[in-house]
Amino acid sequence: MAIEFSLGKKQLETREGIRGLAKNVIRPQALAWDRAGGIPEEFLRNMARLATSMGSNAMRSGLGDETEEEKREAEKKRGPSGTNLFGVLASEELAWGDAGLLLCLPGPGLGGPPVRGSGTAEQKKRFFGMFEDLDNAPLKWGAYGLTEPNAGSDVSGIRTSCRKDGRHWVLNGRKCYITNGARAVWTVIFATIDPALGRAGHRAFVVEKGTPGFGVGRIEEKMGLRASETAELVLEDCRVPEENLLGGEEKYVSKEGFMTAMKTFDNTRPLVAAMACGIGRAAYEYACDFVKDNYVLSRPIPRYAAIVERLAKVGRSLEAARSLTWRAAWMADNGLANAKEASMSKAMAGQAAIKACIEALENCGAEGSIARDHQLLEKWFRDIKVYDIFEGTGAIQRIVISKRLISDLKSF
């Protein structure tokens, strides 16, 4: 090993391929998807096929889809896997093309990691098996349902209840802001047997579409990321068969149940960070091109130096965030615990990218805010904000980080 930042020949080729796709195919459609509030299924199918053919479920399943054991096994065979690094490189490029595309891709999505991590062998087979036929079957999505109207950052505060009744569990409650929630064939729903027990009372279920008592509430109208579906889910005496309790009863003897839910994020946060870098980079490059096209650089006036400085500050913040992102992914590939580093990447990338979009608009002046064809700046400005919110807000990332820096810090 040595400190290195160059990509191998194959990685470079792959990235170039994705870059070309993002530029020539994805980007030109991004505005239309934003306006339509969705991406055509045939396109999604092609994208999913492509992702699979590249030997990676990464883009389909929100990545992080190997368990620790599987990873260790794989490593023994072929050295450290590059799955996570490949994932962040690809995610940045695709998000550069369109901020919402990755969230729309069919596959288990964010629901994948908890099923992988906590599911029994039978459950994995049953719930992942559904996604296998990409060519003929209708497209399928999975979803992850943790957030509730009164519990987002404070995950331990969820109130969706579950109680055992014969061979079923009966669930009651509401979930909100669930990505692909309405279209999902199944959603991992987190519920509690008794709110007083805190995390120890949490249970995770795979709730399938069509389960009696499981319905879709409103589909949200959002500031940005409008091509991605965000739905409310309603559980009213929803009867979930006991074999859909993730991991089976014995899994919940300890607090592990909750920890598995959270572990999802160690692998996905760098991906979200990489997507943020991609969107930020898109805006940054747009602003650079705009300055090149519109400013008479051969006749420098003092104001140009100020604009150059603005651009440079954005460029380096994005680069700083990218370096934290690559590090977090590299650690995951090498089997190193990376909760702190994953949170660092997400915290820095979210803010750097938001700043990149704000500054780009500022640099382009009035022109930057116009929503004309091929004018994506105002869209990125709307899209990016959520990257500092979902998968843990910036403040929540800082809680994760500071707990790992400050002694005996359990909570604030």
Added chain:
Amino acid sequence: MISFEPTEDQKLMVESVAGFARNTLRPRIREFEKERGVSEAVRKTAHELGLGLVGLPESVGGAGLGMTTAVLLEEEVAWGDPAAGFAFGGPGAFGFAVLELGTPEQATAALAPFTADGGHARFGAVAWGEPKPNRDRAGFTTTAKKTDAGWTIDGTKSYVVNADRAEHFVVFAQVDAAAGWRGLGAFLVDKSAKGLKVLARETTLGLDAVSFGGIELTSVVVPDSARLLGGGDFDAALVRFFARHAVIVAARGVGLSRAAFDVTREYVDNRKAFGKPIGHFQAVAFTVADRAMDVDAGRGLVWRAAAAWDAYDAGDRNANDAKECLLRSAHAIAFVHEAAMRCGDDGVQLHGGAGFMRDFPVEKFMRDAKQIGLCGMTAEHADQLAGAVALGVAIDPGLVLPTPETQNAFV
């Protein structure tokens, strides 16, 4: 491949330099500060550890370990004392100046004194800055005029790191007055040259163990062979020199940031208010988290820049690779300068009144952070450089390098 893991050799070197920083430098930072220098015995140890020549290629007499190794070690040294790296003997900025601006033969000859025995006692320096801008035209006031004997240099140079310690200088002077910042020349001048006078050392805000001063040149004559031509494109070589040197300074900035962060993290663990450690208050903890991100991201950028230089040195040194080096170096130095200042400032803040006292090292780190931000290339100049590379416009030395016309820096 992307990897964040140093080689086994690098790990061993880092370990031994970290030990030196922890056991020898850190306990004596106040002593070095008071004495305004690092003692000879410590400089000798640093020399024996091979510090100083690490980043210079073997082809010119360096250790050939590469910039990546150099930044790993520089961070450790600066963690011990941010001033130490500048105050040890060795070529310092002079080394990078002759490497980028000289021919291989010139560089090898100029570096020979530093590789020989007693190298710890020899300093090199770069006489770049000047006290006042030239109000009539762009460019320096110091001139070098062609004569039959070679070149005659006249003028005053200031903001020179190690001016009073150096035996060997690279002096920058105007060779073509009409060409402004594109009309500079560089010359190797020894301290012993007739007409060279070392000016009084300055007292500064921070980095007290480093000597900051200047030189005065009155009809100093050097042979034609002392001129460094920058391999045909002088301006490009000049900017490369500044950028390469900036990566080393940035590595020191990372060490400084980490030093301020470490003492602060420890302090917030132990200091109690309102019945609990202050680190258990969110406003404090989040500040600590932000500064940890500053340290780590800064290091990532420095590593990336160093790796770019190593790739450039290993390749055919083409213009594209050079651009990559300039961009990465500019990102690293600008980010680290600002990050170090935040780490120093927040470090003092989280110590409260105690932070203001010299009993604790953190006030020194804060002063050092501002001072180091004025060494080599400032964040502002680095941003102009990165912006020019990103926009693909010509790199104007007058805009991207520190000068009396924009903002002087110690070189």
